[in-house]
Amino acid sequence: MSLETIAPPPPAALHLDDDALVRLKTHYDSMPPVAVMDLSIAGYDGRRLRLHAPLARHVNDKGCAFGGSLASMMTLASWGLVSLHVEAAGLDADVFVADSQIGYLAPLFADLDVEAEAAPGADWATFIATLRARGRARIGVVAHARLPEGGSATEFTARYVAIRRR
Template structure:
């Protein structure tokens, strides 16, 4: 990956276009003015302008930060499920948020796998059982590189039923 934080691997361009379209198909998300800012196969970055998410104190609204981190983590799981050639619905199972500092800048959020989780095991379990869960971490960054907000969550993927006569991969 290039050092440009808003770049993404062109190998993933089609998947990211589908993800962006999916985000825009949800009216509350479309109103958030969320864009995919980068993806390197391991981390998904989303961006939204502060002007759309400003609160009465002039900083980012806590609910917007929570939504952005939920969306980034959901998107990362969805991208890995698609990359594995599987079809599944992805849901957030539970999450925790720590607000560490007010954010007086655009919302830049990055989601990645939690240290105690692994994609191969998650995908294998989803293939075998039709259901799997995985831990993620997302962070909203301050302009100086510090962390404004940290989000930890577990996501669940549930395989979609295959059509009768469909071949398995």
């Protein structure tokens, strides 16, 4: 698996070992509905997680990306991002999507390239400190499926909850 590093990671991601992305991909593949999506990790820079999947696996009756596949990819990218930050902090926690909203802006007639990052105003340090102190924490995440010519085919906003395992 080829994994591209986009930029130097922020301090919170410095403790992420080289195998973390391999473990994340293995976890994705362990879920039968996700395994058939043929997704790959396209990059991670400590702030943004990018996933890729071929259009051929996600095409609808109009020849563009199936809306459910786009929603799934953005949910998975966001979940993976939060999970990577929890792991980098040395914590053992379950991560759940609490709620989400999606807007479909334009049909996507190309492979699915999704990028997830913390929502504006969200702070990883606060999220991790709260998880350490209280055993549970929330963070807002945003994701987009990119159009080949630029811009977004979809916009996704969500809140994720992490709960420390006992």
